[in-house]
Amino acid sequence: MFKRVATTMTCGWLAGLGFVAGCGDDAPAPSNSCADVTGTCVEIKGGDVDALLTALNTIAPGTTIVLGEGTFAMTNSLTIRTAGTHLIGQGLDRTILDFGGVTAQINGIDAQGDDFLVQDLTVQDSPKDGIRVEASTGVVFRRIRATWTTPTDSTNGAYGIYPVKSKNVLVEDSRAENASDAGLYVGQCQHVIVRNNVVTGNVAGLEIENTQYADVHGNTAEDNTAGIVVFDLPGNPIVGRDVRLRDNQIRHNNHDNFAPGGTVQKVPVGVGTFAMASRRVEITGNTYEANDTADIALISGLAIESDGTKWELATATLAGEWQDLGLLPGAAGTITNFRSENIVVANNTHAGSGLHPDPFDPLMLGTLLILSYGNGNPVDSVLYDTIGEPMFHSTNPTMNTNANHVCAGGNTTGTFASMTLATQSVTTIIPFFRPAAPFAPFDCTALAGGPVAEVVLP
């Protein structure tokens, strides 16, 4: 049933995880076969669902499965529980795993096992998540697409590309479309690179949640409800830190929010980026354009969960490095992670955003912005909620504090406002503090503790 091939490399192939277009051939479409693979390899004919599932459920660790060109009409998930499984198609328009006919509640690809790679294929119309990889070390998504073929459908699955609780994760040159929650969702991971992907038509385009050491660059987020966001949720024992959002295109994220429920249903339409309950975040060199509510919002976790005790985490349970973060203590033996602090926003460009804040936003941020700025006036490029600052004044810089070390000083092509969100009400709008560049006292330009280090995957 299987073709087992053990070959040597014949012409200039890169070793390790990389499989690229054929030797000496710069054609964009890859032509992958077992002849290109060192080690155990199985070739599956395009569309042969039974052979594919049989292979996935019987392979030895370290097996590459090459899928032929064609559509696989799946009736169940690709459940992978073998370490070293590499799943390689013939290109995202040529090898399609179609879950549209599935009646069981499954993820399209459901993988657990170290050294997992998925490349050159499309996963579409999964009942739940498109590709979920959990509790694995060494995860690569390359040139894949996770999509639902009906846009704006609240019955679409939740997450398209979804590495969770994993380490050493690379997501590159991939597409995530039309997810009813997040297109590309990195959850509770450590050491992550997300580069050169396109996310479009999702409620949230690209999310980095409770994740440590993430470099997010060269991505395009377009036509989502919200573009690229960073946040911690209460109760997760990985405190997010050291996240760089750099050189991304974040534009026209004004898609209707079609989430069927949950927290994401409360995301306002027209948000470029928010960082919530986050620390050591750099938002630099990105291009923001025509996001109708606002380009960048820096928000305390208390904005979504106002009970600070819900944000307590027992230090004995925490994963990864957190001791240097100066986290706010909670009850004895706990810290809290609701603060957004130690954030640099610099060198981004802003054009045409904040002209039509979402009037239906359940959190009423959009309403506040409409009332504050007046209809049709652009909202400031960077909005800070001011939560946790001992002092706020609408006009006098010396009567504002920057206890959370929010640094917008290098973002001189944009504007800045401190909103004093916690004290606002729709009946009595307190004027925002809107300093001129470089926005003192928010004029710092560097993270406390040094810049975010480059993420280097082994």
Add this chain to the structure above:
Amino acid sequence: MRRALVAMLIAPLIAACGDDDVGGGVDLSRPVHVVLDAPPPALLSAWNLFAWDPVTGGVTFNPTDDRVVPYELNTALFSDFAVKERAIYVPPGATATFDPEQAFDLPVGAVLVKNFAFPADLRTPTEDVTLVETRLLVRHADGWQPLPYVWNAAQTDAVFTPAGEVRAISFVDAMGAPRTSSYLVPQKNQCETCHARKLTADATATIVPIGVKARHLDRAHAYGASGTMNQLDRLATAGLLAGVPALGDIQPAYDFRTIEAGGVVAIPPADVDAAARSYLDINCAHCHAPDAVQGITSQLFLHHANTDLFRLGYCKRPGSAGTGTGGFEFDIVPGSPDTSILYFRVHTEQVGAMMPLLGRSLLHDRGAELLHAWIAAMTPIDCASM
């Protein structure tokens, strides 16, 4: 002597099947054949565990040395109304060890057998029965291995099918209504979805059995010619299970059969809580428990020992239920089943919202009815004001 008895047992089966071998290559005069050091045999008959007669719908377990003992559970996992038959095999010279809480510790070479069959009409469950699949859990030195076997159309043998299968199945239910299920035979790797456990917080997940626990097995069972006795006693008597305490020391799970037959009104109102907790334990707690893997992020714990009402769902908002909320806010709104997410999810047949995630495509009317009564009987709490 033993050979003569076996011949008597299988004689009617042979008669019924003409010249065909009963159950493919099954020969019940020989012992069970467990293969641990080679790939799993392609045909189920190679294990020699039981013979199946499609005409009578009867299963005959291998009687050699009394090492294969059938069992049933007080409350069973619902699997689209599949009729199940289970047995435990313990190899000669070895014994399983009793545990008051967890699955019994079974020796290397032990096999758990579970048949999934559909009669054409659930009102006549022994007539016109189709055996769809047999799942084996085989105890190796390094842990449990799940093996799915799918029965052929002629019902003569089952074939090792690691890819699993989705099969349209039609039958008439206990109320006389036609039902059609997209019945899922799980692929091999999918077995972990329900059978994975983290035995300690930092451990990697391992595969464990679910049903062979004291509370599920503590009940009487009719063993044909050898009479009726308690299943734990039977296992102990046969020498398959060591360490069984006095039966009064065990708190058995609730016997669901009364509810299945007559609805929740057939049991005393005072029993509803125990019955519901037993139902949740066997149907949900393989994911919704602190040592589970799949459902741990929900922090909703439905195992029988949970006494934390918040983690049981009282006024608890779900983690990321998405489509699964039905538009409701809390897992359980005490006193209000119809606004409780838990009830919504066990009652709906909507893909993406149903619970459990695997193994159910149809509404289990009696189970949902029980949970409805359970939540309705709780002292009401206004969760929104908390």
